[in-house]
Amino acid sequence: SIEYWPDPQRGIKEAYRVLRLGGKACLIGPVHPTFWLSRFFADMWMLFPTxxxxxxxxxxxxxxxVQLKRIGPKWYRGVRRxxxxxxxxxxxxxxxxGDSPLQASFFAKNGLQIHIFKSPYILICFVKMGLVAATSTSPAVDWTSK
Structure with missing residues (x-):
């Protein structure tokens, strides 16, 4: 579920804190797509870390x-690209x-959640969708009545 976490680094820091000495943490998550079209939709939908x-x-x-193992179809033994x-x-x-040596970020300390868009084009798409949603009205709703 890491793709939905507002601050993944904070969650991994917490995993470090609660583990006993010598304990092993394992995280399984999606990988940022390499194909341009898949990457476009992935960036619009949620976080896909590299x-x-x-x-x-x-x-x-x-x-x-720290070790990373790629997960993919067993029938495919090709390259990442x-x-x-x-x-x-x-x-x-x-x-x-003890606790993780990582200090909490300003945003984590103050309870703020941010989403950083990896591409300015994705941000522009979200702004345009928001503007369309904000300016469109449904005929079933009468906004002028008291």
Missing amino acids: EEEYIEWFTKAGFKD HGLIMGCSVTGVKRES
Whole structure:
């Protein structure tokens, strides 16, 4: 469900905190598509982290021995650029006791949730859809009555 988390780094930091020393965390999630059309729709719909982002999140949270395994159809043994890698499994081991060395971000400390659009075109599409939704009226609703 990481693709729906407002702050994935914060969730992974919490996983580090609750694990015992030597414990292993495992996260399975989708991978950002490589095909341009799939990527366009993925960016509009939800967060699809890159493989590098998963590794970075685990490393920043304090996990050691971070490993990533690609998940895809068994019949496909090709290269990543074809876009048939569906997701990945990321694991990391807690090697030091205590809380994660990562400091909470300003947004996490203040309870703010943000969504960063990876492409300005996606942001423009969302703004246009919002404007259309805000300016259109349904004939079944009478907004002028008191």
